[in-house]
Amino acid sequence: MKLLDDISKLEEQHVLGTYKRQPVVFVRGDGAYLIDSDGKKYLDFLSGIGVAARGHSDRDLTEAIRDQAATLIQVSNLYYHPLQGQAAQLLTSLSGLDRVFFCNSGTEAVEASLKFSRRYWYTQGQTERTEFVALEGAFSGRTFGALSVTHDHHYRDPFAPLVPGVTFVDPKDPAALHSAVTERTAAIIAEPIQGEGGIRPLTKDFASAIKEACNRTGALFIADEVQTGVGRTGYPFYFQALDLHPDLVSVGKALGGGIPIGATICSAKVASHISPGDHGSTYGGNLLACRAAIVILTALADGDLLDQVKSVGMHFERCLRSLALRHPCVTEIRGAGLMRGVQLRVDATSVVDAAREQGLLVNRTDERVLRMLPPLTIDKTDIDCAVDILDKIFDQIDAESSE
Template sequence: MTFVGSRFGEREEELVDLDQEEIITQAGRCLMQTYGRLPLALVRGEGAYVWDAAGRRYLDFVSGLAVNGLGHCHPRVVEAIRAQAGVLMHCSNLYHIEPQVRLAGLLIENSALDRVFFCNSGAEAVETAIKLARKWAKKRHGPERYEIITALQSFHGRTLAAIAATGQPKYQQGFEPLPPGFSYVPFNDLDALRAAVGEHTCAVMLEPVQGEGGVNVAAPDYLPGVRALCDELGLLLILDEVQTGIGRTGRFFAHEHYGITPDIMSLAKSLGAGFPIGAALAREDVAAAFTPGDHASTFGGNPLACAAATAAVETILESGFLDQVTRTAGHFRRRLEELRARFPMIKEVRGLGMLIGAELNRDAAKAVQGRCQESGLLINAIGDRILRFLPPLTVTTAEVDAAVDILTTALAQESEG
């Protein structure tokens, strides 16, 4: 099937062999049914837009669930992948890898941490953080220190350890018995966290913004209070910045808004601007708990992934880039607040930077998401009452306004219906 002309700009190219209905049908036959997929087959993206197999264009305010931080097919990332693919795509971590060293240097230079471990996903980065925290604690305090406290409504990934760390039972059901050693406290409740610390506690792991939990933002004094508590009690502070890191909140890392530094941090999503890569960073004395043979990843930090991520990170770190993200995010937030004043069904607008949620006062999130999709806007419904917006960091105010216009119509239709 070939799409040409106005549907795909001036480019003429064969994109898919199957039409949209055939793709959806084949997916139902061939793929494990682990996703509640929407009836939409996307075949191309450029900037803030994607096209489906029928040639329809959509504003993409999901961005691959915060992965496409630079939008779709950013030229610098595409060129970096093309260039590296013709030189060396993979070797092994048995050897030194120049693109890996370059990316690690960039991350260290722009954080307060000292060592990097590369992997392929956010869940793997979280697994690395868990293993490192336990290894450090056993060396420092003895074998009885292994428990990690996390927050209710958190989300840390889909591996067994990551769902055990996740404070949402719906992700754990059916996979028991889960790895032990995790406990949960309410988010933004420092007293509850202090009360939960026991003789087995070695670390606290938190997201600065709980994205999958409903876009719940850490209160201004919460993370500083957690940092002080961890220092007082000799615990490690792990920050899961898989979704919030690499510019998503208008700072390179979300914890910069709070004036603190973690001991371990997990990254992924926007790090590769669409190419799979994850990373765990740690300060020197903590990272030293790992010795050769303790942890590994066959594909982690391969040259191709590191080349893509380096191009993405260099772009985001350019002068003025994050300032523009903050300005555009502020404009988006103001437009959403205008909608809240107009539509009583919007209970609250909250978020940080380009990670924004709108909580509804009734079970209408999926219906609003569907109406927006029909009109050319992709957004994400979390459960029944939360709309999550994750536009690319490169989105323009004009594109934000176009998205708000579509959302306005969807909310009006839902209010009337």
């Protein structure tokens, strides 16, 4: 407790208060577990918000990072180094797209997708083609471009005016998309499963409407796979499950397993309109970040990890569905693979707090949704353990609401 008090006081004095922290200090990680400053273990079903794809302190990732740090970390993008091409090759073969731009975060990957979309039309002399169509409930980051295609007014309003020409449509309304996409639309941007918006997969009908709108008008499609990508759903990228064909894909979070790296993958069609100087990043695609990404992507390319995510993910889904049957406080289960949301009748804050006290880390999103993004390497025993903890918490909520 003393350490928590000291650290929180130090932060209050020196760290800008953009985050509200939970009252725990983590000092170590081991696989799917985090250990706090009192030595208490927590089952980590959030993994740094979908980042620690191989859990914590993974041996292969640690060795690769250690070796790379001792060899060479950064040379800038003014020179070649041996790893950027390898990381890009893995991303293109996993996605089926053609070229990769490396940056340092999901937000930057979205920002680059938006810029490359406009550049694509500008190069062809279609300078009026600057607009974007995004979805209600979308979250794509908080820089000006990414924030402009993020829907939540709490994030947007204090920073207006944002990038003009963005129209939001209801993802349950394919006809609204049809009307919104015109010959002035540079690109449609959508998360195949909305993450911050409450773990809400696009429907097949809406995916078809995206394809129809792109075919009709020529608008590009950006799949924001920052949260869904890199194996999270049991597919390399979830646009593949929806049979979508994006021109650009933004990637981040799990890509470096914890080392910051983002990427924008684009089709040859888009890539052919991008020239030196159009975009850049000092750190983007440095050796350390690429080395980490190669460890993560090689495991995906081998196939076993994806099979495991599918099989453990199905087990997780079955367990959550049986919780939903037993507990009136649960109204819906959503998601795919190891990206799961539990829709509750009550605000999820009390569940997050109770779970943490019982040694399980989960997260609240969209007020009444419990979000879970465990490491991709999680096993069924740990899933059962997490579900048991939730079962008891839901018992309590049901008992309270029937009083």
